[in-house]
Amino acid sequence: MMRCRDVRKHLSAFLDGELDEGLRGEIQRHLVICEECSREYDGMLEAVSLVRDLPRLEPPQDMWLGVKAKLGSAAKPSWRERFQDLIAPWVRRPIYVALILLALLTASGVMGWQMFIRSRSDISEMPLLSLCIREHAQYYAQQILPPDPLLGSEVVQEMGTSKGEGITSNYELQTYISLHYEGE
């Protein structure tokens, strides 16, 4: 036998027919014999009926005209709303956001590493310079240095920007190369 307190907890769902058959039967039997709970249920039913009996109202005839008039200005989404609409699908799918962030982090990491390498270019360019000097030395050794001073000038120019600063002639370059190879 259910207690009144338990029955009253279920009266709203009972009224809607939302209880399983067993519970509904128990409450039905309780309401037959319990005057207080029965009164409680009738009161609830009456309150609900008063609301259900309220008439539906006809909306004003010209309401669409009002909406249409406002549509021209207010209904156009603001820039903020457009932006929100644009990002909404992304925000709703955090995996996309995570992937984009990961890609950005990777790209910035690669760029940062390249900048770091470039900042130490005097070291990184040494093999190139060394190769250049080596080739130049070989040309000298084989007496096949082109008469055109352009090659020499280029080498001088390149060296002038890094380690061989101050070398302005082939003689100085030859001296530098000899020293360089002796050093190696």
Place this chain on the structure above:
Amino acid sequence: MKADFFGDPQREDDLNDEEVILIQRLKRGDERAFEQIFHRYQEQVYNVAYRMVGNRETAEDMTQEVFLRVFQKIRGFKGKSAFSTWLYRLTVNLCVDHIRKQRAHPVESLEELVGNSEMDVDAAFLVDEMTPEDELVLKERRAAVQRIINSLPDKLRAVIILREIEGLSYKELAEALSCSMGRVKSLLHEARIELKRRIEQNRHLFKEEL
């Protein structure tokens, strides 16, 4: 007239394809589709708004505002719930926002509300053969019920209106109020207890049987 195709699966199925097309057209900014949607749902929105705010003029403003929001936000509607449920949610939320803003000037008691009631609002729904006295009693009773609804806390008011007037199922209520089915059950229970208590407090307004 009830919002008859809500809760009627047959009619809802009949409208489904057409509704989907209308919504897709609206998403592309088609104003004619918007107008059709407005005419289809204005009665539903207006009635919920009226029962939420308790006055015609504000209900009209709320209805217009709801449809402007529909036009602006339709791209955010993904069809996870029925369009009508989404519309109920928009309507209730806008009305609750409005009511909260109005609370800058709170009404102290039900008696004060009685003085501001819209007694003429249901005039068109009186039974022809009623005597003038009966008409008056019925109008007073309806106005009193409306005032009691308006005196309920926001969530309880919304759940009572959507369930008892609009006839939403528990599942639809859960979607419209963004809560669980369990929460719907407890809210509805609380709202009905509170409604009954307030009606009993004003028993003198309801003693006449019509």
